[in-house]
Amino acid sequence: MPALGVHNRGLGSWPARRAAMSPDRPALLFGDEVTTYAQLLDRIARLASQLSSRGVRPGDRVAYLGPNHPAFVETMFAAHLLGAVFVPLNFRLAGPEVDYMLRHSGATALVHAPGSTFSERPDAVVEVGDAYENWLEAAGEPAAIDVPVDPDDVALILYTSGTTGRPKGATLTHANVVWNCFNLLVGVDVASDEVTLIGAPLFHVAALNQCLLPTFLKGGRSVIMPSWDVESALDLIARHRITWMFGVSAMFAGLARSPRWPGADLSSVRSVMSGGASVPEALIAAYQARGLTFCQGYGMTETAPGATFLEARESVEHIGSAGLPVFFADVRCVRPDLTDTEIGEPGEVLVRGPNVTPGYWNDPQATRDAFTDGGWFRSGDIARFDAGGHLHVVDRVKDMYISGGENVYPAEVEAVLFEHPSVAEAAVVGVPDPTWGEVGRAFVVPLPGAALQADSVRDFLTPRLAKYKLPVYVDVVTALPRTGSGKVRKADLRSRPFPPDFSEGSSHA
Incomplete structure (x- = not known):
């Protein structure tokens, strides 16, 4: 097993730390393939060795393009082991859109799924499948890698959805991600025996930072779906005794409207969690009627993503609320003149905390525009606080x-x-x-x-x-x-x- 270094203080040190604590515990399940923490560390170290031999250095950008797959996790941690920046790309985009992100990020390496569409060719490119496995095999016994990484170094460039104009590359530091995990673990009782269903796309911040990484940190098991499918999800929940999952409103609506829903075996599920948009109360009630704990949160890519969270104990009494500000962040609602709104008065959400992005990749103007004096991040979302301090998301500023x-x-x-x-x-x-x-x-x-x-x-x-x-x-x-x-x-x-x-x-x- 590769030795644990002492100079990498970022996410790249996690695989070795977790493998030292629970080497034989399953880390990932994909189809019928189980990967233990020790096996995952070995694969990550081999990939890092190959990327290093192809010239990847600290600060370089390593991209991944493809559906959910264990290679996504391996590429991310291998990049971080080398002190590089991981750039997960939306595989559903058209070729020119992917090319823009590869150029904009300046990616020097790309791991991609078969059939991916792109024209830009970074220095190192490998396709997931036989070529990827041969690459890992050719690395031989990986040497110890201990590249200095500071918590404030950039770990991720996550391109925003691009619902208007060119997408921006939101940067998240290693510290941003760690503090988000702290906030999540304060609000959710993630256990070491957690079996987490990863059905949402991992290139999106919620599936990655709210589910996979906290589960990894606790030594749980992530069951990875290549893509969301209602019938497959119900099968996996029953077969693997899923305990926890994240989804957006459309995913949970699809489950609740399946003909199998009334008789589905959901007995293992401790809680479900949603975010990304307001969830209709009628949908939440459908889950509560099945005896499930439905927790909502509010956040965005730039807050890594958690800004508020509704804990399980409050999920019934405060149905429809996005919860209270997470433990290590502050949230305000303000008027256009940036004065605080009154209780019940809608205003723009501002967030400040150690989980908040330092800015956008190679876009100083967008970075300046995103913050107020005092370091408050402007979300562009409209919400209101109730008398108990719970946040109720109303809408996007641009959608009003x-x-x-x-x-x-x-x-x-x-x-x-x-x-x-x-x-x-x-x-x-x-x-x-x-x-x-x-x-x-x-x-x-x-x-x-x-x-x-x-x-x-x-x-x-x-x-x-x-x-x-x-x-x-x-x-x-x-x-x-x-x-x-x-x-x-x-x-x-x-x-x-x-x-x-x-x-x-x-x-x-």
Whole structure:
């Protein structure tokens, strides 16, 4: 087993530390393949040796492109063992989008899945599969690697979803990630026998930093899904006795609407955790009705990602809340003049703490724009605090629209739409209107086999929402456009043309 060095004070030291403590305990499960912590350390050290021989040095960027796979974990830790920066890329992007990130990050090495689309060729490129395994085998017995790494060195460049414009590369230091793990472990009782389902994409900060790394830190087992699939998830939960999982709203909605849901064996699950967008209370209630603890959190890539969290003991009493500020961070809601809002008054969320990004890769202007005086990070999200200090996320600043002088938060309308018995998913955007300035346009996805008419949707909303909040237009669609992390691409919805005469699947009030 490779020796534990003393100069690497970052994430690269974790595999050796964990292997020393629990060498024979399973670390990863992928399909039928189990990798122990000792085996994982050996593979990481071999990969690091090969990357070093190809010229990767401290501070260089090492990218990974592909679906969830153990090679993702190995590449990340190998990069960190060498003091390099890990750049996980969204494999769902088009080739030119991937090429932009490879150029922008200046990646010197790339590990990628078969069939990946890209044109940029870093100095070292290897494909996961036979070539990758041969690469590790050719490394021979790995020599000890002990590169000095400081906690404040950059560990990750995570490209934001790019819902508007070019994506920015948010940097997270080793310390940012460690403090996020501390915050997570304060709020969630992650155990050494945890069996965590990794169904969300690992290139997204939540699956990586909120699930895989805390599980690794505690010596638990991560069951990795190549991609999310409801039926496979239910099979894995029962077969491997999953105890904990993270998902976005769409993932949990899919599980709850599976025909297998009422009889599914969920007895091993201690809790589920969601974030990334507001979760409709009706969906949370569906999980609570099955006796499951449903915890929500709020955060973003730039906060590594946890900013607030609703612990299990409060998950029923404060249903729908994103919880209290995490232990090692501070959160405020402010008006446009940056003064603090009153209880119940919506305002922009600001976050400050050791988990907050130092800025964006090679983008000093975006970094300056992201912070206020005093080091508070501007989230661009609108939320309010209740009297007990719990945060309630309202919407994104850019998603809010003004209709007849009134602020409309689409997330509020979407939550009501979700309560419709025939609606599977919904998204609302503001569109120009000559009379009111902007009005709402709702896109709704019906449940399989359900007949859904635009007029019936509006009739459902009318007694439940103020008149100015009612969408003027309703589109019945088969699916919503989403980013790789599962967020709805609202910019795509805003740009959609209206159907001829707006008569097919839509109506105008």
